[in-house]
Amino acid sequence: MFTYTLRRLFFAIPTLLVISFVIFALLDLAPSDPTGDLPLTIPPEVREQIRASLGLDQPFLIRYLKWLQQFFINEPLNILESLTGWQFGDGERMRILSWATRSPVVDLIVQRMPQTLWVVGLAYLFGILLAVPIGVISAYKQYSIFDQIGTFVSMVGYSVPTFFTGVLLIVIFSSYLQWFPSVYDTNLVVNDFSSLMAQIRQMAMPVAVLALYNASQITRFVRASMLDNLHQDYVRTARAKGVKEKAVLLVHVLRNSLIPVVTVIALGVPTIFSGAIITEQIFRVNGLGQLLIVAVQGADIPLVQTLTFIFAVLIVLFNLIADVLYGILDPRIRYD
Amino acid sequence: MKKFKILLAGTVACMALSSSMAYAERGTDGDLKILFWQAVSTMNPYLSGGTKEVFASSMVIEPLARYDETGELVPWLVTELPTLENGGFSEDMLSLTWKLKPDLKWSDGTDFTAEDVVFTWKYCTDPNGGCAQAAQYEGITNVEAVDPLTVKITFSEAKPYPYSAFVGAQSPVIQAAQFKDCLGAAAPGCTSANFGPIGTGPFVVKDFKPNDVITFEANPNYRDPAKPAFASATLKGGGDAASAARAVLETGEYDYAWNAQVEPEVLAAMMAAGKGRLEISFGTQVERINLNHFNADPALGDKRSTAEAGPHPSLSDPAVRRALSLAIDRDIIVEAGYGQSGRPTCNIVPAPETVASTKNDSWCLTQDIEAANKLLDEAGWERGSDGIREKDGVRLSYLYATSTNSVRQATQELVKAMWAEIGVDAELRNASASVFFGGDPASPDTFQKFYADVEMYTNNFDGTDPEKYLAEWLCDKMPSPANGWQGQNIPRYCNPEYDALVGELSRTADLEKRAELSKQLNDMLTEEGAHIALVHRGDQSSFANSLQGVRMNSWDSQVWNIADWYRAK
Numbered sequence: 009m010f011t012y013t014l015r016r017l018f019f020a021i022p023t024l025l026v027i028s029f030v031i032f033a034l035l036d037l038a039p040s041d042p043t044g045d046l047p048l049t050i051p052p053e054v055r056e057q058i059r060a061s062l063g064l065d066q067p068f069l070i071r072y073l074k075w076l077q078q079f080f081i082n083e084p085l086n087i088l089e090s091l092t093g094w095q096f097g098d099g100e101r102m103r104i105l106s107w108a109t110r111s112p113v114v115d116l117i118v119q120r121m122p123q124t125l126w127v128v129g130l131a132y133l134f135g136i137l138l139a140v141p142i143g144v145i146s147a148y149k150q151y152s153i154f155d156q157i158g159t160f161v162s163m164v165g166y167s168v169p170t171f172f173t174g175v176l177l178i179v180i181f182s183s184y185l186q187w188f189p190s191v192y193d194t195n196l197v198v199n200d201f202s203s204l205m206a207q208i209r210q211m212a213m214p215v216a217v218l219a220l221y222n223a224s225q226i227t228r229f230v231r232a233s234m235l236d237n238l239h240q241d242y243v244r245t246a247r248a249k250g251v252k253e254k255a256v257l258l259v260h261v262l263r264n265s266l267i268p269v270v271t272v273i274a275l276g277v278p279t280i281f282s283g284a285i286i287t288e289q290i291f292r293v294n295g296l297g298q299l300l301i302v303a304v305q306g307a308d309i310p311l312v313q314t315l316t317f318i319f320a321v322l323i324v325l326f327n328l329i330a331d332v333l334y335g336i337l338d339p340r341i342r343y344d
Numbered sequence: 345m346k347k348f349k350i351l352l353a354g355t356v357a358c359m360a361l362s363s364s365m366a367y368a369e370r371g372t373d374g375d376l377k378i379l380f381w382q383a384v385s386t387m388n389p390y391l392s393g394g395t396k397e398v399f400a401s402s403m404v405i406e407p408l409a410r411y412d413e414t415g416e417l418v419p420w421l422v423t424e425l426p427t428l429e430n431g432g433f434s435e436d437m438l439s440l441t442w443k444l445k446p447d448l449k450w451s452d453g454t455d456f457t458a459e460d461v462v463f464t465w466k467y468c469t470d471p472n473g474g475c476a477q478a479a480q481y482e483g484i485t486n487v488e489a490v491d492p493l494t495v496k497i498t499f500s501e502a503k504p505y506p507y508s509a510f511v512g513a514q515s516p517v518i519q520a521a522q523f524k525d526c527l528g529a530a531a532p533g534c535t536s537a538n539f540g541p542i543g544t545g546p547f548v549v550k551d552f553k554p555n556d557v558i559t560f561e562a563n564p565n566y567r568d569p570a571k572p573a574f575a576s577a578t579l580k581g582g583g584d585a586a587s588a589a590r591a592v593l594e595t596g597e598y599d600y601a602w603n604a605q606v607e608p609e610v611l612a613a614m615m616a617a618g619k620g621r622l623e624i625s626f627g628t629q630v631e632r633i634n635l636n637h638f639n640a641d642p643a644l645g646d647k648r649s650t651a652e653a654g655p656h657p658s659l660s661d662p663a664v665r666r667a668l669s670l671a672i673d674r675d676i677i678v679e680a681g682y683g684q685s686g687r688p689t690c691n692i693v694p695a696p697e698t699v700a701s702t703k704n705d706s707w708c709l710t711q712d713i714e715a716a717n718k719l720l721d722e723a724g725w726e727r728g729s730d731g732i733r734e735k736d737g738v739r740l741s742y743l744y745a746t747s748t749n750s751v752r753q754a755t756q757e758l759v760k761a762m763w764a765e766i767g768v769d770a771e772l773r774n775a776s777a778s779v780f781f782g783g784d785p786a787s788p789d790t791f792q793k794f795y796a797d798v799e800m801y802t803n804n805f806d807g808t809d810p811e812k813y814l815a816e817w818l819c820d821k822m823p824s825p826a827n828g829w830q831g832q833n834i835p836r837y838c839n840p841e842y843d844a845l846v847g848e849l850s851r852t853a854d855l856e857k858r859a860e861l862s863k864q865l866n867d868m869l870t871e872e873g874a875h876i877a878l879v880h881r882g883d884q885s886s887f888a889n890s891l892q893g894v895r896m897n898s899w900d901s902q903v904w905n906i907a908d909w910y911r912a913k
Contacts, residue, residue: 039787040778046393046476048781048803052830054393054478055783061474061529108385108392109554110532111539119553178587183594183617190587190595191379191580194556292582294383294556302383302555302582307778 009342013332020324027320028079031313032072040307042107062107075313078104083114106311108303113314116299123194124288124295128280131215135222136273140266142223143230147238147265148257158227165224170217174290177213188213192293214291218284222276229272233265240264267337274330278322371562371575373911376891378903379601381588383555383581388538389514390468391531393476398513399602400579402901403560404451405516405543408442408461408495409507411899413625415696415808417507421445421456421517421544425507428853437502437853442510444493449565450519451548458489461510463520472528480508480515480806504853505809512807513901517544546572546907556581566907573893573910586610592886593620599888599911602902607751608683611886620888624685627898628695628813629804629881631686633744633759634835635659635668635873636797640743649794649836650824657738659797663723664740665873668798670719671766673711677758678879681751689880693810693866698855701863704870716766725767733767741769745789745796747780752800755878770798785829792823794834802881808899811858814865815846817874837874 042062043055063071082101089096104113142162146155165173182190188209198207237243238261246256285297292298296315303311335341384400386392408422419425423443426432432441448456465487468475486498487509497509509515519542526534539552544567547560560577580598588601593614604611604622611622637660639653647653658664674688687694690708691701725733725740733740744760746752753774760770773796774780775789780801788795805813815821816832819840823831842865849861870877883898893909896902 039782039784039789040776041782041784043393044778044780044782047395048801049479049806050393050476051479051832052783054476056830057471057478058393058474058476061472061532105532106385106554110386110388110391111535111554115535116554119556175587178590182597183590186595189597191583191591191597193580194553195551195559195578289583290587292580294553294582298582299555305778306385307782 009332009335013328016328016331020328024317024321024324027324028076028313028317029072031316031320032075033068035309035313036068036071038307042307042309045306074102075104075310078102079314079317086114104310104314106303106308108306108308108311113311116311117296117315117318120294120296120299123192123293124281124297127192127211127214127288127293127295128218128284128297130211131218131284132222132276132280134215134219135226138219138223139226140230140269143227144234144257144262144265146227147231147234150235155231158231162224162227165220166228170221170284170287171290173217173220174213174287177217178290181213190291192291194294214284214287214293218287226269226273229269230265233268234261237261237265267334270337271330271334274326274333277326278319281322282319369570370566370572373573374575376574376577376600376906376909377598378577378579379583379588379591379598380579380581381583381585381601381603384558384579385555386538387541387549387552387558388518389516390473390475390477390518391538393514396581396602399901399903400558401541402513402516402545403547403577403579403903403906404545404549404563405518405541406545407512407514407516408444408510410512410901410904411808411897412904413895413897413899415899417511417808421448433506437504437506438499440497440499440506441490442495442497444495445567446493448544448567450542450544451563451565452519452542453565454519454521455492456517456544457492458495459492460520461495461517462487462489463523464515464517465509467518467523467527467531468515470528470531473531475531477514480511482508484509502851504851504858505811507809508807512899513904514806519543547577550576568907571907573908577906589886590614592888593617593622596620596888599891600894601886604884604886605751607681608679611683618889620886622684622884622886623894623896624882624884625896625898626687626695626880626882627804628693628810629802629883629898630689630692630694630877631755631800631802631879631881632692633668633798633800633876633878634794635665635875636794636799637836637838637874640795640797642795646825651822651836656797658725658735658740659742661723662873663719664725665876667716667719667766668763668768669708669873669876670712670716671762671768672759672876672878673762674709674878675711677755680758681754682879682881685882685884687880687882689877690870691866691880692869692875692877693814693862694877694880696808699808699810699859699862699866701866701870703863703867708870711762713762713765720766727767731764731767732769739769740767742771742797743773744770744798744800745773745775745780745791745794746800747777747791748774749777755800783829790829791834792829792831794823794836799834800878809858810862810866811846811849814849814862817865817869818843818846835874837869837872839868839872842868 043058082103085096106113106116142158146158149155178190181188192210196207198204243256243261246260285301288295288297300315380396382396384396386397387401389398389401406420408420409417409425410420412418417425421444423445426440426442444458450456465481468477469481483499483503484497485500488496490496522537522542526537540549546563546566548563550561551559558579562572562575585605589604589606591598592601594617596619636649636656638649639656640649644653678686678688688709690704694700720733725735728734744756746756756772760772763770779787779789780791783790783792791799791801817837819838821831821833822836823829845865852858885902887894890912892912895905897904
């Protein structure tokens with residue numbers, strides 16, 4: 009298992025390098041321009057100067073190698089410096105600068121992380137907590153009213169886009185009932201009961217929208233997996249031995265059913281970090297998803313490049329984790 | 345009795361004064377909540393020319409003079425406007441002398457001096473800095489501090505209209521002490537200065553989260569001790585125009601939402617909640633359809649839309665150009681897409697009033713299908729079996745390009761239907777705004793390349809003087825492969841008479857004469873069909889009913905007088 013993990017990690021390096029090159033090339037080929045959003049009153053000569061000051065006048069390969077150096081050497085050294093207080097060299101390293109804000113990309117990402125993890129991460133957690141019991145009951149009482157309603161709700165949650173449910177919730181709870189704010193305040197500091205309540209109120213709607221979406225997806229997996237296992241021979245054997253129905257369901261069936269579900273959940277974790285682009289935009293949560301979409305629209309290539317690459321790393325990493333987890337949960341599976 | 349009346353009037357005046365004094369105290373009106381649906385990336389307008397950055401930074405840093413809501417220049421950090429009459433503007437039109445207000449302080453308490461103004465010029469004109477507002481400093485050879493309160497600007501050649509540098513929200517003065525190590529290539533590295541410039545304005549930046557939210561506090565050293573009325577301001581960014589308008593008009597969570605670019609009927613529904621109002625002002629933005637004067641046939645490949653391709657087979661016919669304009673009902677376009685924030689226009693220079701021509705309004709502003717048909721009939725364009733006109737194998741069928749935007753696509757549909765009535769076909773196409781306006785020479789979809797027969801977008805000019813803008817239609821400003829598709833004469837219009845008249849405008853100092861020439865130039869473009877001007881677009885923002893003192897301005901930043909804003913009690 010250990011050598012397998014090491015081998016996988018080793019193979020991840022060329023994969024990631026190829027990914028970073030493909031992302032960079034794609035962004036370079038895309039016909040968007042960092043000065044494209046500027047007012048037309050800014051004349052072409054000035055735009056040319058702006059592009060030159062961003063380093064866009066350099067050849068593609070040089071820009072790519074510079075980015076590699078900044079991402080793999082300069083930024084890790086900077087993080088190490090700020091964590092340990094040690095000084096490497098003179099500390100004057102070229103960092104990856106966003107073109108729109110002209111500030112270090114890593115600082116932007118660090119600034120956006122809390123709200124994304126709070127909102128999207130919490131929604132993912134709630135989604136799982138809701139999905140597992142609903143999926144189990146739905147499968148155990150297949151075609152019951154509970155199952156029918158559960159199936160209906162999850163189909164609705166899965167097929168109705170978040171930009172619809174989000175705006176619907178705003179119209180009902182912000183405009184009409186005025187219970188929750190429609191704009192997320194990223195400056196809110198939770199330090200007493202009332203600010204905690206404010207935080208809960210402003211998180212309620214985005215978390216609800218995303219939790220519904222996540223729960224719908226995972227419920228279907230849990231239900232299908234449970235149904236697969238409920239009709240297995242070992243379940244009949246357990247019942248024939250006189251094992252209590254609760255133990256049959258929760259110990260024998262659920263445990264076996266969760267193996268594929270855990271994989272699905274693990275593979276879904278990177279999507280937490282990539283944020284929920286649409287939902288963040290609707291509620292102005294301004295997390296990583298919003299950062300990415302604004303960067304894409306503004307052709308802020310260093311920011312898009314860095315963000316998408318970090319997502320790629322997370323996806324590769326969680327794929328590995330899912331595979332390893334699979335092996336741990338199901339002893340029949342051996343990689344070596 | 346008369347005495348009593350005077351007494352009464354005096355009392356009323358006193359009461360009015362005292363009640364205005366009641367709220368005229370700094371920081372008594374709490375927090376001002378502002379929503380920009382495009383988030384602000386930096387507070388340094390010299391590093392980002394975007395409107396959102398210019399507006400947000402104008403709460404903190406200020407120019408020497410600025411435009412009020414009528415387009416009049418008002419002295420801001422100076423005692424008076426330098427003119428030929430008061431001698432501030434030299435007779436040879438080669439130098440301009442600004443006299444700074446005495447005792448002005450930066451928000452950190454240090455003195456605001458002429459050295460800061462000189463530094464600002466150096467900062468923006470550094471060749472390695474990539475300053476987005478460099479055009480404001482064009483033609484300036486030197487800026488010097490004659491004494492701590494006097495700044496002298498020297499121009500390379502006579503400049504009949506000298507108010508560009510340090511005028512308007514685009515070229516504010518930054519503090520030399522703060523930015524001294526940020527010249528040229530070092531500019532982007534000064535993150536803390538770029539995010540929190542020290543200014544002379546009513547607010548100072550307390551916290552800046554790029555592309556998210558800015559927290560401001562009242563400037564303790566602001567020159568008017570009674571202002572601003574708000575103790576702090578929060579500027580949140582992100583989302584979309586409709587939900588931003590909703591947060592002010594319907595839920596009342598915010599006081600001011602910039603740029604309510606939303607369909608009129610959607611806004612009307614939000615207004616029904618009675619919490620806010622819309623303020624509209626008109627600047628110089630005109631939505632126009634450019635008519636390609638060169639052949640844009642795809643068969644020509646890379647020669648498309650260049651002089652090599654030759655004149656356009658049908659659009660080079662003046663009758664066709666005029667008929668296309670006559671067929672359009674501008675009122676319907678305004679009503680469907682712009683509501684109160686648009687007015688039908690036939691001018692490319694629609695404002696200020698002194699330079700706005702009315703000469704062509706009589707024939708151009710009203711739709712006349714009959715006259716358009718007659719023109720085309722006379723010119724020999726005959727309807728084919730499918731109802732589309734043609735002559736010598738050339739069909740009046742056009743590729744109609746624009747940027748992706750719901751109002752633009754609706755306008756495209758309307759224009760297509762109107763043109764169908766005169767036997768003209770249009771194939772509609774749209775490209776993402778970042779591509780269309782992106783100017784990437786490798787992309788075939790940019791508005792500069794103009795690989796289409798007609799294309800639609802909005803443009804405007806800074807300030808109130810149209811000289812530089814009208815010079816965009818000069819023959820040598822055509823984009824072409826030779827100049828890397830740089831050049832602002834997008835329709836490829838070329839008329840030596842026009843060029844000569846622009847030359848005359850650049851030598852004329854008399855304001856009335858300048859206005860007259862500007863009108864003539866504008867009329868020439870309309871009459872010869874360089875383009876079809878459609879809509880004079882206004883700026884529209886939503887404000888909470890309780891927010892007072894707003895003077896909506898299209899000539900400068902919308903928050904230009906934010907120091908005077910207050911909350912009605």
